[in-house]
Amino acid sequence: MKILVQKFGGTSLSTAEARAHVIEHIQDALKQEYKLVVVVSAMGRKGEPYATDTLLEWIRQNGDRLPDREQDMLLCCGELISAATLCSLLNAAGIPSTVLTGAQAGIRTNDTFGNAQITSLQPGRILELLDQGNVVIVAGFQGETADGDFTTLGRGGSDTSATALGAALNAEIVDIFTDVSGILTADPRIVDDAQPLSVVSYMEICNMAHLGAKVIHPRAVEVAMHAGIPVRVRSTFSKDPGTLVTHPDAIKAATGTVQDRFVTGIAHVPGISQIRVSAKEGNYDLQLNVFKAMARQRISVDFINVNPSGVVYTVFDHEANRAADTLVEMGLSPQITPNCAKVSIIGGGMNGVPGIMAHIVEALTEADVQILQSADSNTTIWVLVQEEDMARAVRALHKQFKLYRTMK
Numbered sequence: 001m002k003i004l005v006q007k008f009g010g011t012s013l014s015t016a017e018a019r020a021h022v023i024e025h026i027q028d029a030l031k032q033e034y035k036l037v038v039v040v041s042a043m044g045r046k047g048e049p050y051a052t053d054t055l056l057e058w059i060r061q062n063g064d065r066l067p068d069r070e071q072d073m074l075l076c077c078g079e080l081i082s083a084a085t086l087c088s089l090l091n092a093a094g095i096p097s098t099v100l101t102g103a104q105a106g107i108r109t110n111d112t113f114g115n116a117q118i119t120s121l122q123p124g125r126i127l128e129l130l131d132q133g134n135v136v137i138v139a140g141f142q143g144e145t146a147d148g149d150f151t152t153l154g155r156g157g158s159d160t161s162a163t164a165l166g167a168a169l170n171a172e173i174v175d176i177f178t179d180v181s182g183i184l185t186a187d188p189r190i191v192d193d194a195q196p197l198s199v200v201s202y203m204e205i206c207n208m209a210h211l212g213a214k215v216i217h218p219r220a221v222e223v224a225m226h227a228g229i230p231v232r233v234r235s236t237f238s239k240d241p242g243t244l245v246t247h248p249d250a251i252k253a254a255t256g257t258v259q260d261r262f263v264t265g266i267a268h269v270p271g272i273s274q275i276r277v278s279a280k281e282g283n284y285d286l287q288l289n290v291f292k293a294m295a296r297q298r299i300s301v302d303f304i305n306v307n308p309s310g311v312v313y314t315v316f317d318h319e320a321n322r323a324a325d326t327l328v329e330m331g332l333s334p335q336i337t338p339n340c341a342k343v344s345i346i347g348g349g350m351n352g353v354p355g356i357m358a359h360i361v362e363a364l365t366e367a368d369v370q371i372l373q374s375a376d377s378n379t380t381i382w383v384l385v386q387e388e389d390m391a392r393a394v395r396a397l398h399k400q401f402k403l404y405r406t407m408k
Contacts, residue, residue: 004034007162042078068113079139107143115154156217167227182243263347273320341390363400
């Protein structure tokens, strides 16, 4: 079968106008003779009746004591409402369709309620329904345990549902529809001349997603990358092809050109605190004790610099006080710098290229932005700055690397 998986997010389904665009995209795919699997998220965002965050708020207002297992049962309802609504609209438009829960679609998970991992996917029922001429609508974000309990896949779980189904079905492509026209070189709310990218590598977009670009969930990209399934990030509200995410060796075939760029995009994450702990003379196990203590408190650490004189790392602002209290109880004297932001310069072409860091320092110095900390990998350089300087830093770096004229 020539199979296409389409995934529609909450904003794509929240209004009658948006749902009309969804129907058009489905009709376009059917005209191209695809067998079609449509994955849906819960409709809308926080405050709207069926959104996941609205359901969570409902629990908080009603006892706030719902166990994780039962909470997953409730949260699965949002996607089921979306799926049933779309099914009715498609049938009214003369398009045969049927709905499957994540479990009925064959998605099996472990029992980590609230953030379950897919352990297997058996899409036999989907293939039977496709063969019968149906559009198969699958409730995203959910699966079931070996015991038959509902589970949810965590934030961005519908993206993961879509790429996992694409991999299991050997789909030609997975389309992720959202409210923006693909992936941009930076957040357009910060950078006025942020440019759309026509094609990026899995690794580049995975890094961008991990580091603040929220267009697609990084776990979904990783699933697609391992399976070799191309992904397109597209706008529900236009026919634009959006951004193709694929292997680097497939980019030239897709575009007919070589992507000669060192930097692909700039991402950012605010709300970070830097923690600096100095070692006393002879205190050689400081680093081990600090990170063991953070692990015991289930505090996620990032941006780690370790040296003989101590350790520097970051945590989210909302966990900074708890981290500091833990360190003080250990007899340490941490220095906390709150209200920081992590700015990331991402590009598959940076590896082995001299002068990239010099360009970063030059741009931030000219913009009067102090670098508090830095680190790098093959495809990314990170800098920590004060949150009040974040927007200025992103704009300066976007301009420095001329991303306003990014090669499409």
